[in-house]
Amino acid sequence: MCTYLTEKIALEGSGKGTPGWFPVTQAAVYVDHPQHHPQEHTVNIDFTNPERGPSARVALELTEEAARDLVDAIQRALDSAPDGLAAAGRRPAAV
Numbered sequence: 001m002c003t004y005l006t007e008k009i010a011l012e013g014s015g016k017g018t019p020g021w022f023p024v025t026q027a028a029v030y031v032d033h034p035q036h037h038p039q040e041h042t043v044n045i046d047f048t049n050p051e052r053g054p055s056a057r058v059a060l061e062l063t064e065e066a067a068r069d070l071v072d073a074i075q076r077a078l079d080s081a082p083d084g085l086a087a088a089g090r091r092p093a094a095v
Contacts, residue, residue, distance in 0.1 A: 002041065006030040012088050015047045015058040022056045025049045034061040043067035 007029045015024040024047045034042040042061040049056040062070065084090065 002032050003030070011047075013047070015049075015056075017055060017058050019052075019055050022052055023049055024058070025051070035059075037061040037063075039063060 009027050011024060011027055013024040014021055016022075026048050028044075028046045028048070030044050031041055032044055033040070034044065039061075043064060043066075045060040045062070045067075047058040078086075
C-alpha cells in the first residue's frame with residue numbers, strides 16, 4: 001500500500017546524473033511503486049535541483065532493509081569522523 005506521504009528536505013551537496021555533476025538542493029523520500037526495481041513497493045529517494053529541470057535528478061529505489069542499512073551506514077560514517085569535518089561552509093585546507 002502506498003503511503004502517499006513524501007518527506008522533502010532542503011540540502012546542500014552534489015549529484016551525478018546524465019548531464020554530469022550538478023548541485024543538489026533537495027531530497028524527497030517516499031514509499032511507492034518503483035519504476036525499475038522488481039518489487040511491489042520500495043523506499044524511493046530523489047536527489048534533485050529543481051532549478052535545473054528534470055534532468056538534474058538522481059533517483060534511488062531501495063528495499064526497506066537496504067534503506068535501513070543505508071541510514072545505519074550514514075550514521076556510522078558520521079560517527080567515525082571528527083565533528084564538523086563535512087559541515088556546510090567548510091572548505092579544503094590550503095596545500
